[in-house]
Amino acid sequence: MDSFYAIMGGFSSALTFWNIVYCAFGVTLGTVIGLLPGLGSSTGVALLLPLTLGLDPLAAMILLAGIYYGAQYGGTISSVLVATPGEASSVPTVLDGYKLARQGRGGAALAVAAIASFLAGTISIVFLSVLLVPLAQIALKFGPPETFALMLFGIISVVGLASGDRFKGFAMAATGVLISTIGIDAMTGTARFTFGFTELLNGFDFLYVVIGLFAINEVLKAVGTGQPEPLRTRFRDMIVTREDMRRSAMPIFRGGLLGFFFGIIPGAGATLASFFSYDIERRIARKKGIMLGTGRIEGVAGPEAANNSSVNGSFIPTLALGIPGSATTAILLGGFLLFGIQPGPLLVREQPSLVWGLVASFYVGNVLLLILNLPLAPVFALMLRFRYCFLYPGILVVSILGAYSLENDLFGIWIVIGSAALGLGLTSYGYPAAPLILGLVLGRPLETSLVQTSSMGTGSLLFFFERPIAVVLLALSLASVIVPPLMAHLDRQRKARSDQALARPSR
């Protein structure tokens, strides 16, 4: 019941004129960002974050969160009409969505995707409202040892789940943590790794790295790659049949639930959620003698529901624990810190109007996105004809000026250029960017909680073993390191055995 009153209070904050305007602006901009190949929600949030620093924190977060989930909708449009997902989480949508578009049913695919996203968003917001407070109350029992263990678990689970090669993910996370140690150490006042540059005494602002690693890096990857011609869709094609909705109902429900729980797990995120949803729908359809990947509406409804739901789910660890669930929420977490707000257990209690206003804005945003996308998807689709060669110079200009405006200092732009160049080299070889950002954002608080723990244990880190929750979290961190490679090894062995068994009869 408390949650009910809290969310009602949130609606009263979110439904002010200006907050609705910021929400509408955010979701519209997010849709455009998501549908333009080469841009993603993390790029959009990274670009806009410096520009929102003058706003009220709730308005800024409503705008930025709007970009995040608006981009999930936008990614669907380019997936269905151009077979080019604007977001990685929209990749499974391409498989059936583009085939539907080629069969002249692109409008129906877009409409079902919009409805699926809205319904799944609704499911996930209900879960979010119910689970946020209990989780935060549990987390309130956390002291420095538990906080340290939780942050370590967050970093390691992101490394374990978000990328193909865990070693590369760990290398990036460790680099992020090491970058966070640059500057004056808060405990002893020692200047570390500054090499005589006074600009480095305050450390690296993570936003410089984010702008370089996401916004400019994406431009450098995309220049000169070309773009396929989009398929046309019209208003009258947006009509969804009763049969479409009947076939989509269960995939939407399954995708909504699956997406939410994937969103809660740090590092799993929308991409894995939409893929798993597609995989489940593929298996269920196969049992009915239906092949997904041939232009089936179920293949659009499930993944779209999952990716939208996971976005809302990913806000639970971000808001309640201060552990981001995805690359974009890692940037948003940094945004909270820039506003002087520390996400974590105390946030729900100390800033209820901010937290519940933001949660309520998700619902407002979902309604706005449905209103926008059902009739206007063909209009958004026209933007796919806008050539990238005219788009990226603008992104460069906004990135550079955005970076400059953070501290009104040209030195920051050098960090942006360096991050972009290094990021381009590393991501070209499969090094994931998200763990570096997470390490950079969590590095300082991780060290602070470690120092506080050692102080509580009068210099001994064995104090961790006197705290059961910290021990469990450290054990989970260790398991996150050991179990995935072990499972992969067992999976390879199982595959090898089944291959051998298949090969035997043919001899």
Place this chain on the structure above:
Amino acid sequence: MKFLRTSERSAGEVICALSFLALGAFVVLDGLQYPVMADGIVGPGLMPLVWGASLAAVAVVLVVNALRGASVMDDLPPPVDGENLSIADFAEDDTEAAGKPTTVAGILILMGLSVVLAPAVGLIPMLGVLVFVCVFAFEREGFLTAALMAIGSMAAAWALFVWLFEVPVPVGSVWQAMGF
């Protein structure tokens, strides 16, 4: 989505892994000047030591993997339909090749030049030059199109950052000397 050739990948993988190894080793060695314990609590040297050593250890594995060519599951061809997909095919940070090398290098150099020349010429005019060169030279659009894009970008940048957000963007000593 473009994929790098295997030989290019192997050399690049080794260079990346060696760079991480060098970084880890440097942090450990340079971090030795900071105390691991200070006043009976964890000192400023512990985090660099632990994370630097961990990075170096992981980098050794990456170097070995790169030399064996074993770490590149991404060399597999991209999936063509809904069957036989794996989670790795949808990794958030998919392995992608960079754009045209000359354009990439050109953009990075122009960005650097913009910062170097901003105190003299102004940041927004330098970004106008960046836009013009990108559109005219790299994208081979017409002179007029490029010029209009550059002027439009400068006007939009001025309106957004200088007029709306009141950011004190460097205006350029040259223009100030000329009385502008």
